[in-house]
Amino acid sequence: VQILPTRAIASRPSAAIAMPLVIALVAIAAGFVLYLAAGRLAGSTAGRLALLLGVLFLPLVAVVAGADQAYRESSSTKFCLSCHEMEDYGRSLFVDDRTVLPAVHYQKRLVDRDHACFECHTNYAMFGDLRAKVDGLQHVWVHYTSGPPDSFELYEPYPNANCLHCHDDARGFLEAPAHAGQLEAVVAGETSCMQCHASGHGLDVAAEGEFWLHEP
């Protein structure tokens, strides 16, 4: 039962992969043809144009399309939870506990379920997404080189800006009695959201196996 929620996400069909793959295959096929005919093509203007198209533009389009697909897919919940180190964090999305932030956000659809991890773990600043990707690459590199650490920690305290990106002018946030008198300090970053919402992923709760299992 404990592994079930993670599997529910992992079994979802991935985003469309057909187009970038087709472009890459066309570029490969064109590359082979040009490789065989390079000697003849290099001697004429039309041939050089064909080489320009096949060696420069087509591969460039293929790589850009591939990078775009990789970028989008690597932001998916399925992608994040495909690392076994993340299984407990995946289960925490289904914890039956209203104090566990990821569970509340996932179950109430406050975040896009297909991008649940990424929506809270990217910085909403210029190059924030890129930085998240570079950090992710580093995590995979560490996984294959030195192995994962015993415990995971954020690089920096969780920024209020990530919460305020969505909650900033939300009525529930503004009118919550517990937030009264705190809003200015929270917006200024003087008071961390996590000071009160400290449960994080609630891994201890997830370990107890109390889940909301509505997912098919």
Place this chain on the structure above:
Amino acid sequence: VNEAARMRTALLFTITGLIVQAFCLYDLTPGTFLVFALVAVPLVAIGLLKFALTVWRVLRETKGL
């Protein structure tokens, strides 16, 4: 002949990179994402760079610049 040989070398890098990319994109996992970023993209980039250098060299030799 040199020009064609250089083009073929550029193509070899590009094709190899694209083949690696195709395998990575077919089943994108954190592992294949790493291979895509650290192997496929640099291989294609080297191929494109070699091609651009070849074109530039030809244009310079033929005083086309």
